[in-house]
Amino acid sequence: MTLTPMQEAAGAAIRSQNNVLLLSPTGSGKTLAFILPVIEMIDTNSPRLQAVVVVPTRELALQVESVLKEQTREIRSMSLYGGRPAMEEHRRLREINPHIIFATPGRLLDHIGKENLNVLSTRILIVDEYDKCLELGFREEMDNITTALVHVPQVVLTSATLFEEKSEENALDAPSLLQRREFKTIDFLATVHDLQARLEICIVPSPEKDKLSTLARLLTHLQGQSAIVFVAHRESAERIAKYLKEEQFAATVYHGGMEQEVRERALYRFRAGASTILVSTDLAARGLDIPAVRAIIHYHLPIDEATFTHRSGRTARWEDTGTAFLMVGPEENVPAFVESNEVLNVDDITPQPFHPEWAVLYIGRGKKDKLSKADVLGFLCKKGGLTSAQIGRIDLGAHTAYVAVKRDVVKRVLHQIAGEKIKGMKTLIEEMRR
Structure with missing residues (x-):
């Protein structure tokens, strides 16, 4: 297996038992960077829990666990997340005695509070997409988690955005127990320029405030290439997906208000190519491993540069190329953090859906x-x-x-x-x- 310089550097730091802050762009392979050294440190002969990986979403828990299983079947693992009975998870925990768990903050605390988990043997705590955990309102839960795992000798934090100096009341402040640790920083965010070289950014003017017809024309321009359409609200995702389906486009909706089984089916259809269009909130902007996404469409403009980066990072992953389209209405301006002079006018295109293969x-x-x-x-x-x-x-x-x-x-x-x-x-x- 050939590793990237980032993965080599992160692996070496983790193997040296440092507390590590890993900063690297979306789609650069951070998961493999920490999974490989964790595999090496786990004693498969022990029945005890040895590693805890905290993630912001259920989908990311399952995704990171799948990376582990691709590397080894000797390590017992389990994902813990809300939306299903905690009692069922407790029964499974007793059955398999996992060496490593992948958990959302709330469900992890629930199991710790009910003493369903013995975390005293934990050797490493990893918080994947650390900044996103705090953005999603998990600040208090993260404080409680770091308190419950204060004894853990090693902590690894990963992020695709730089931690800036923040005021005490800012939600991105590190929980106090993490502030007391010294971290070795592995910073590969400069390689985001490599992404920019592979990512084409294009402005798509919409003559109407409601951009639906412009979206249909843009999708016709893409000729059936896989695309994720990012919107700001669940209701918008439902409305836009409904419109596209009525126009016979192969669209699937995806957001946090959907039942888990329905979300799973939506992702499968998109990954398998049965749907070429995924209409989603920013839930899909992080952690999902969806290969060969050719285009990102910012139907609603990103509120900040981090949102733009994470959304756009769903395409042009690894060595691939891709395009990010920003749909700009008559009363909107291109965000200052977006650098692009390329404009695509689709007004003369007649909407024509492409049926998936x-x-x-x-x-x-x-x-x-x-x-x-x-x-x-x-x-x-x-x-x-x-x-x-x-x-x-x-x-x-x-x-x-x-x-x-x-x-x-x-x-x-x-x-x-x-x-x-x-x-x-x-x-x-x-x-x-x-």
């Missing part, structure tokens, strides 16, 4: 049923008559599976597998509708 099949069995990705692939090839080229991304949940197949073969494959058992099990298999 992929569709998604839902399978009512998952990991708990001992179903593997190989089982799904083999079933669709043998029973459904598909080739591997007609099958895309496969995701397995505890009791469900999602698989992308070429849209033009969906009806045929559903007809051929009707009534067939997968791995000897009867189950529901149907097309996932948007």
Whole structure:
């Protein structure tokens, strides 16, 4: 595995048992930078909890845990987050005795308060997207977490934005117990200029305050390329996604007010290419690993440079290139922190939706049923008559599976597998509708 200079430097600092502040742009691989040394320090023969990773959102918890599982299956792990019964998580904690947990602040404190977790053996505390944890109103919870884990010998904080000097009342102040620690700073934020070199920024004027028709024209200009449309409010996300669907665009909505299962389906459809447009609040601006996003559309202008950076960082990840479009209404101005003289006028474009290449099949069995990705692939090839080229991304949940197949073969494959058992099990298999 070839690591970046940032990952090498961060790994060396963490292995030296320093408290580490890791500053690096969105999409630069910070997760792998701390996961690799943590893997090395965990004693897999011990039944005790050894590492705690705090993240601002459920999606990021699952994403970071997936990076761990890609590297090793010998370390027991678990994600803890709200929106599901804490008792269910407690039962699982007792069953697996995780070496490492990935948790949102509120749910972590809940388990600590109920003594569902023994954190005394914890050797390292990592707060991923540290600034975002505090932005989302977790300041008091972060204070309580650092108090509960005051004994932990090593702390790692990660962020994609620089911590500036703040007043005491500012929410971005570090919790007091962290202020007493000395941190070794690994600062690769200067490489944000590399991102700027790979990111094209384009201004899209909207002649109307309501930018819906301009958005449809812009999406037509993109010709079906994957795009995330960022908006300021959940209600706006719902309204815009509804409009795009009515206009036959392959759009999916995503925000924090949705049920977790619905959010999961939305992300899967987008990642798999069954939806080419994700209309989202800033919930999607951090932590989500969505490959090959070609365009970011700021439907509502970012309120500050950090928001612009995190949103735009969903494209042009690693060595890829991408474009950030800022939609500017008749009463709006381009933010001062955005440097771009490029203007794209889409007024003469006739809106025309592009239909995605992929569709998604839902399978009512998952990991708990001992179903593997190989089982799904083999079933669709043998029973459904598909080739591997007609099958895309496969995701397995505890009791469900999602698989992308070429849209033009969906009806045929559903007809051929009707009534067939997968791995000897009867189950529901149907097309996932948007």
